[in-house]
Amino acid sequence: MNLILLHDNDFIDQKRAQLRGRRFEHIQNIQRATSGDELRVGKLNGLHGTGTIVSLDSQELEMEVQLDQSPPDPLPVTLLLALPRPKMLKRILQSVSSLGVKKIYLINSYRVDKSFWGSPLLQPENLNEHLILGLEQARDTVLPEITLCPRFKPFVEDELTKIAKGTATYVAHPVAAAPCPHNLNKPTTLAIGPEGGFIPYEVEKLQSCGFIPISLGERILRVETAVPVLLSRFTP
Amino acid sequence: MNLILLHDNDFIDQKRAQLRGRRFEHIQNIQRATSGDELRVGKLNGLHGTGTIVSLDSQELEMEVQLDQSPPDPLPVTLLLALPRPKMLKRILQSVSSLGVKKIYLINSYRVDKSFWGSPLLQPENLNEHLILGLEQARDTVLPEITLCPRFKPFVEDELTKIAKGTATYVAHPVAAAPCPHNLNKPTTLAIGPEGGFIPYEVEKLQSCGFIPISLGERILRVETAVPVLLSRFTP
Incomplete structure (x- = not known):
């Protein structure tokens, strides 16, 4: 998982997303990220950018999301x-x-x-x-x-x-x-x-x-x- | 299995090979070949050609082998x-x-x-x-x-x-x-x-x-x- 892919229903407002489950576990157990860390995130069918973890417990995390980059070109x-x-x-x-x-x-x-x-x-x-x-x-x-x-x-x-x-x-x-x-x-x-x-x-x-x-x-x-x-x- | 690969110890003389096990089962159950059929065979580290089934029972088959073609070029x-x-x-x-x-x-x-x-x-x-x-x-x-x-x-x-x-x-x-x-x-x-x-x-x-x-x-x-x-x- 080189990009955390966010879905519409992960967003609690325009700039903040909450994650549980598979992606949360990956961030916690594989990336071993903690509060303050910046992760590479993207929005499904949208832009990518960074997600900064603002809080995290054993069940879920919340991140502040900044999306400003285009996805890679598709194959023709x-x-x-x-x-x-x-x-x-x-x-x-x-x-x-x-x-x-x-x-x-x-x-x-x-x-x-x-x-x-x-x-x-x-x-x-x-x-x-x-x-x-x-x-x-x-x-x-x-x-x-x-x-x-x-x-x-x-x-x-x-x-x-x-x-x-x-x-x-x-x-x-x-x-x-x-x-x-x-x-x-x-x-x-x-x-x-x-x-x-x-x-x-x-x-x-x-x-x-x-x-x-x-x-x-x-x-x-x-x-x-x-x-x-x-x-x-x-x-x- | 697009080629039946024969090993030295499959040969009972220079022109004849006997098969049991995995390759035999593939010939019988997937290729559904019977006596007289010609199969594409090759010799490990050698040439390819055809193997004509001369006998076949529920356990093994014997084929007459004709090897006269070079394997495809290797990748460099x-x-x-x-x-x-x-x-x-x-x-x-x-x-x-x-x-x-x-x-x-x-x-x-x-x-x-x-x-x-x-x-x-x-x-x-x-x-x-x-x-x-x-x-x-x-x-x-x-x-x-x-x-x-x-x-x-x-x-x-x-x-x-x-x-x-x-x-x-x-x-x-x-x-x-x-x-x-x-x-x-x-x-x-x-x-x-x-x-x-x-x-x-x-x-x-x-x-x-x-x-x-x-x-x-x-x-x-x-x-x-x-x-x-x-x-x-x-x-x-």
């Missing part, structure tokens, strides 16, 4: 990700959020196990929990938006053109002829398949929307590894 | 990694191995918890288990070498110059002025610190050996995310 990537296994999704959400992706579409694919769509992790509050861990890690404040798209064909046919409008469009496909370019810093929509990859029909559907298949070479990577490797091509 | 990176927490180390070893790193030095740092050095995971057979999962994933056969360096100062003063000789040298350091270059494809020695980063003394010691501090921008990433993001700058 809209991510279409075939829904991964829940345990892996948690880690991927954290890493994607820490890397600055702000729009995530979790999409279906032939190789996505149907049971994954029934996971309680897909409740918005549970998804947000993992996105917030990524923001706290990266000192970001802007919560990514996740859209669930449990039907591949209608998503591609009815929504994708609108989503991808005005962006470069790539689909990661291990057998693609073209290598993934380096040092991309233009708005991009990037599709990443499930373990085992998109099936040819799905790649063709994406290609018909203008998506260019790109690969990371001969090596087949786990989705969990491929995601940060691909996003690295967009980071500063 | 020697990795110095501050020893991560064991649970994270397992995943990092898999991802680093799948990305093609062949030389890994697990080094000490002020922020490495001393207890990590006592983990049973650091036994060579346990480390190799996770490296092999990475090779099977990426269809590689060449086992990376890991060296444990539990003392930072003697490692940097007595060994590092020899290890890094003739390579570009970088240390990932979140507060560094220079961004990590893109599209590096030259032999490089890359040092990555623990969660929280190397302390200034350690960065200075590395700088005195010619290491250039580089950063990935304002965002602080978990080591698990930073490793594939950094290695992506070297992948095709």
Whole structure:
């Protein structure tokens, strides 16, 4: 937790916030902060700055908050990700959020196990929990938006053109002829398949929307590894 | 498991191998292969090719092996990694191995918890288990070498110059002025610190050996995310 992220309901007035629970425990037990200490704080979907602890007991703390800095730039990537296994999704959400992706579409694919769509992790509050861990890690404040798209064909046919409008469009496909370019810093929509990859029909559907298949070479990577490797091509 | 990796003692003669246990179960239950099927196989530290199943029962299978292809190119990176927490180390070893790193030095740092050095995971057979999962994933056969360096100062003063000789040298350091270059494809020695980063003394010691501090921008990433993001700058 490199940033204490404050929510609207943490504020008792415009300048003061009260914390209990997970963040309070982190400040007390990991940061070992005491009264008078300045912490790096941010407001969810707002600015960051410093929080000065004005009081603290065994249950909660109160801080005076000064917010005057912008969050780091977002990554110019809209991510279409075939829904991964829940345990892996948690880690991927954290890493994607820490890397600055702000729009995530979790999409279906032939190789996505149907049971994954029934996971309680897909409740918005549970998804947000993992996105917030990524923001706290990266000192970001802007919560990514996740859209669930449990039907591949209608998503591609009815929504994708609108989503991808005005962006470069790539689909990661291990057998693609073209290598993934380096040092991309233009708005991009990037599709990443499930373990085992998109099936040819799905790649063709994406290609018909203008998506260019790109690969990371001969090596087949786990989705969990491929995601940060691909996003690295967009980071500063 | 995108490649069945065969060890010397799987071979009953030059062309035939017998499998039981984990790989046998994967072939039977996941790949659902039967007699006559061709599988992608490789020999540890050797070539790959195909294995044709000649017999199979509920306990084991026998295959005829034809090895005639080279493994994918290694990544030109020697990795110095501050020893991560064991649970994270397992995943990092898999991802680093799948990305093609062949030389890994697990080094000490002020922020490495001393207890990590006592983990049973650091036994060579346990480390190799996770490296092999990475090779099977990426269809590689060449086992990376890991060296444990539990003392930072003697490692940097007595060994590092020899290890890094003739390579570009970088240390990932979140507060560094220079961004990590893109599209590096030259032999490089890359040092990555623990969660929280190397302390200034350690960065200075590395700088005195010619290491250039580089950063990935304002965002602080978990080591698990930073490793594939950094290695992506070297992948095709």
